[in-house]
Amino acid sequence: MTTAAPAAPRAAVTNRPADIVFKAVSTTAGVLILIALGGVALFLVVQAVPAIIGPIPEEEGANFWAWVWPLTFGTLWSALLAMVMAVPLAVAIALFITHYAPRKLAQFLGYLIDLLAAIPSVIYGLWGIAVLAPFFQPGYIWLAQNLGWLPLFSPPASGTGRTILTASIVLAVMVLPIITALCREIFLQTPRLNEEAALALGATRWEMIKMAVLPHGRSGIIASSILGLGRALGETMAVAMVLASSGVVSFVLIGSQNPSTIAANIALRFPEAHGITVNMLIGSGLVLFAITLLVNALSRWIIAKTTVDGGR
């Protein structure tokens, strides 16, 4: 331990009241965040334990894990579908904005994307029920008739169009702005020198993007996708409104039997929940919390692995 060293800096600090204030404020803020996070975790665990160890009502399932599994599946499946649709589209839009569109159009598109991010999720939910579901429903019937041999499209098709595919499309549109905006920032930061190196070798614009822009932006694309994934996993209102769920575990995209998601299920059932049901719902929340933590850890690991030094 160094006992003598701190004396000098402390003497210097007393001369600068602003430093003391700032240090106090930032330390308090940091500690508060830790307390809040710890408090939430503790609350989840304490409230979840009765449901996890104890018996749950028979009509809900054999035990907590059997009950929470379909919800977990639905959460992951819908988020995955949303990412499969949103990430390529977001990357393509960001590339278009940064490398193809004339400046005026690029600016306009940028505003439009930011505007999408500002729409409340209830509106997305309404849009999903009122517009998207009826719009896609005939398409689902067609898919069931013509591609029904594929497990993803096995009939019968939903009569309302409120399927997991519709919900995932809504989710995809919701996460699109975050991913696009971040990718755009990253693509804009591609070193000019690397872009010119590619062009001077006789690369076309697309080849230049493959040689310089995408390698430079790779970890950024992953990071922004994970942020989007976090939002898709936790999205509540839109899914709760759009999805007609029945608690099954099924990969079928267009059927009337759809898995629910953890967040939507909590939102739908919490108002009437009492007794052990409350504990079950909170337990499912704990599962969601764990999934989100895992996803974040995974993304950090991926970013650390794919970041190459010298990405000047």
Place this chain on the structure above:
Amino acid sequence: MSKRIEINDLDIYYGAFKAVEGVSIDIEPRAVTAFIGPSGCGKSTVLRSLNRMHEVIAGAYVDGEVLLDGANLYGPGVDPVNVRRQIGMVFQRPNPFPTMTIRENVLAGVLLNNRRMSRSDQDDLVERSLRGANLWNEVKDRLGVPGSGLSGGQQQRLCIARAIAVSPDVLLMDEPCSALDPISTLAIEDLIEELKTEYTIVIVTHNMQQASRVSDKTAFFNIAGTGKPGKLIEFDETAKIFSNPSVQSTEDYVSGRFG
């Protein structure tokens, strides 16, 4: 392999700003031509107009002719991508692709044209290009490491290897040694001496000794004042430019009385 470049009355613009005016030069094949002149006189701008890299800047365009063995690079229907595949470029700061290995960097340009190259042909080409850039002995045991892990001088030679791997007709170099130490600079000057037996080389430099050491012909550019376009003042044998130039401002510049 190496071709003659004829620049005819070239004006070069950045949007509304006319950066260079009325340049006409004949660049000989199998020789080194140096561009010298004070900062901002348009040396880089002229150089970049020779492989149509100038126009990648928004709003930038040229007016005039650049003939490569008689064919106008700015003719209608000429694809700038094809021009750049024939005319290689080395930049002021070394710019290997940071995520690619040394080997991938060398092959980057070739694989654009020719995806189905056999593994052994690739190996041959990598070795030939790196030997051509005097880098082979230093990196032959670590072709699989990222190019950004090399020293600055090695990176610059890697960029030269990358440029000559596509067997261009012409090699353009914009102050290729300005970020390098004297030893690496000499290595690159020796390399230029060797490369000129095969390529037409144009080099921009701020270093008078370098220009007189490596070049056969020298073009002196100057600028009348800020906001005015740069102009070609004198173009002649390097020996003549440095010993007995015909224009007073050339003499002032090369003798260090100016700029």
